[in-house]
Every structure is written in structure tokens, then in C-alpha cells.
Amino acid sequence: MTSYIAIDWGSTNLRAWHYQQGNCVDERRSEAGVTRLGGRTPAEVFASVTDGWPVNEVPVVMAGMVGSNAGWLTVPYLACPVALDQLSSRLTRVEDKAWIVPGLSVERADNYNVMRGEETQLLGALALQPATQYVMPGTHAKWVQVEQQRVQDFRTVMTGELHHLLLKQSLVGAGLPEQEESSAAFREGLTVGSQDASILSRLFEVRASHVLGARDRRHISDFLSGLLIGHEVALMTQQADRSQPIIIIAGNALAQRYQQALQFIGVDSVTLEGDRAFQHGIRSIADDLAN
Numbered sequence: 001m002t003s004y005i006a007i008d009w010g011s012t013n014l015r016a017w018h019y020q021q022g023n024c025v026d027e028r029r030s031e032a033g034v035t036r037l038g039g040r041t042p043a044e045v046f047a048s049v050t051d052g053w054p055v056n057e058v059p060v061v062m063a064g065m066v067g068s069n070a071g072w073l074t075v076p077y078l079a080c081p082v083a084l085d086q087l088s089s090r091l092t093r094v095e096d097k098a099w100i101v102p103g104l105s106v107e108r109a110d111n112y113n114v115m116r117g118e119e120t121q122l123l124g125a126l127a128l129q130p131a132t133q134y135v136m137p138g139t140h141a142k143w144v145q146v147e148q149q150r151v152q153d154f155r156t157v158m159t160g161e162l163h164h165l166l167l168k169q170s171l172v173g174a175g176l177p178e179q180e181e182s183s184a185a186f187r188e189g190l191t192v193g194s195q196d197a198s199i200l201s202r203l204f205e206v207r208a209s210h211v212l213g214a215r216d217r218r219h220i221s222d223f224l225s226g227l228l229i230g231h232e233v234a235l236m237t238q239q240a241d242r243s244q245p246i247i248i249i250a251g252n253a254l255a256q257r258y259q260q261a262l263q264f265i266g267v268d269s270v271t272l273e274g275d276r277a278f279q280h281g282i283r284s285i286a287d288d289l290a291n
Contacts, residue, residue, distance in 0.1 A: 004019050007098070061099050061101065067102065067103060072094055075101075076092075082150060084122060089288075121136065121274060124281030136249045137248065162228060166206075166224060178218070185219035190230035190261055193227040229257055233261040245267075248270070251273065
């Protein structure tokens with residue numbers, strides 16, 4: 001089994017793992033994402049996070065926004081369609097310290113898209129849960145089409161970010177009390193969002209409904225979440241192959257919401273823990289480097 005160091009370095013946080021002979025012996029977390037370096041250089045953050053680890057003795061593999069134009073070094077994208085087993089042969093070395101995994105891109109007149117970090121999860125997912133359709137919920141949800149182990153196409157839906165902006169920085173969420181979880185409010189939002197061809201006209205109604213007392217002001221976040229996720233899922237599955245389940249790659253709470261939304265419109269799905277997919281993907285890259 002390979003010994004290596006894996007780093008998932010995003011915009012707002014960083015997670016690192018030290019593996020010895022395939023077993024994780026240490027894990028560290030930091031809020032020093034590439035947009036939150038606090039005046040330090042990426043090299044300084046790297047040195048701090050990996051302090052005491054054998055960075056000069058084992059492969060160090062990094063994925064995520066660390067390879068963006070806002071990160072440590074801009075790493076070129078791999079253009080789709082692309083076989084993910086190419087990732088390990090297209091790594092970029094940074095300051096003789098570590099390898100950065102390239103992201104993926106789509107560049108067509110009808111679709112311009114990029115991803116960084118999710119490609120490593122996809123690599124693991126293809127081994128753990130082979131499929132032709134994946135959704136990777138998050139701040140920017142990725143909907144991915146795969147054929148014969150090749151990523152053919154993907155789309156991005158800014159559902160998570162839109163929910164945050166509407167709730168925290170728009171009139172929709174102005175004056176709301178601390179929010180509480182409500183499965184009933186989420187289901188109500190799903191019903192509305194999945195059945196409307198466009199939800200633009202519905203967004204202000206979210207505010208109006210709680211201002212007029214028609215909807216509990218403590219449950220607006222979950223209603224809005226259901227509205228946005230319901231609409232996203234209905235829109236993105238219009239051309240889906242319903243003979244096969246869609247694989248949801250995410251943490252448990254978010255995966256359950258997407259699974260509920262898919263079930264609501266009659267689409268089967270299977271969940272795969274996002275961290276498990278990432279770790280499996282990064283391990284396969286480290287194994288290739290070691291060999």
C-alpha cells in the first residue's frame with residue numbers, strides 16, 4: 001500500500017491527510033482556503049499544515065482551487081470529453097513540493113463550464129459506484145454525464161450560492177429570525193419548485209409569504225432550499241436516462257435532500273459519501289505516482 005499526503009484545498013478551507021501504507025495516521029484542517037490566506041503565501045500555509053509530515057519522502061497530491069488562478073499555481077484544465085485515468089499523467093508540479101490535479105472544462109457555444117476538485121471525487125466515484133449520471137451538490141452543483149469511463153459533459157447550477165445570497169443579502173431574507181429546520185417546509189418548497197417551469201417569479205413570493213404571515217418566518221430557509229433544489233432537479237433531469245439511477249456524491253445531509261427531490265419526481269438515485277469518493281480518487285493518483 002502507498003504512503004502519501006492528500007490535500008483538498010478549496011476557496012474557504014483546507015483539509016489534509018497523511019497516509020502510511022494505505023492507513024490514515026493524521027488529519028488536519030485549516031480555514032486557510034486560497035481566498036483566506038491571511039497575508040501568508042500558499043507555500044507558507046502548505047508548510048504550516050504539513051509540519052512534521054514527510055513531504056520530501058512521499059507523494060503529495062493536492063486538488064481543488066489551489067490549482068486555479070486564485071490559488072498557488074494556475075493548472076490548465078483538461079477539456080471534455082476526457083478519460084479520468086488521464087489525471088495522474090497530467091499533474092502539475094509546484095515548487096518541487098507537491099503535485100496539483102488538473103480540473104476539467106467544457107467549451108462549446110451552448111456550454112462553458114469548469115470544475116476543480118470534483119474531478120478527483122469523480123475518479124473515485126467511477127471506481128466505487130460506476131454510472132453514467134452523477135450529481136455533486138454544493139455551493140455550485142455539478143451534473144455530470146459519463147460514457148465508457150469518460151466525462152462527456154457537465155453543467156453547473158449555482159443553487160447553494162443562490163440560496164445563501166437570497167437569504168443573507170437580499171430582501172427575501174431581510175428581517176428573518178434565526179432559522180430552524182423544517183422537513184415540512186422543505187417538502188412544500190420541493191412541490192412548488194419542481195412543478196414550475198421558471199421560479200423567477202416565485203422568489204419574491206418567498207418574502208411576501210412570510211411578511212403576510214402565510215408562512216412561518218422560522219422556516220423560510222428550508223422552504224427556499226426546497227424551492228431551489230426542486231427546480232434544479234426537475235430542470236437537470238429533463239433529458240436524464242431514467243432507466244439508471246443518478247449517483248449523488250455529497251455529505252449525508254445534502255445527499256438526503258437531493259435524493260428526496262429526485263424521488264419526488266420519480267427518479268431513482270444512490271448516494272455516495274463525498275469524502276469517500278475523494279479519498280479513493282486521490283489514492284489512485286498517489287498509487288500511480290508511486291509506481
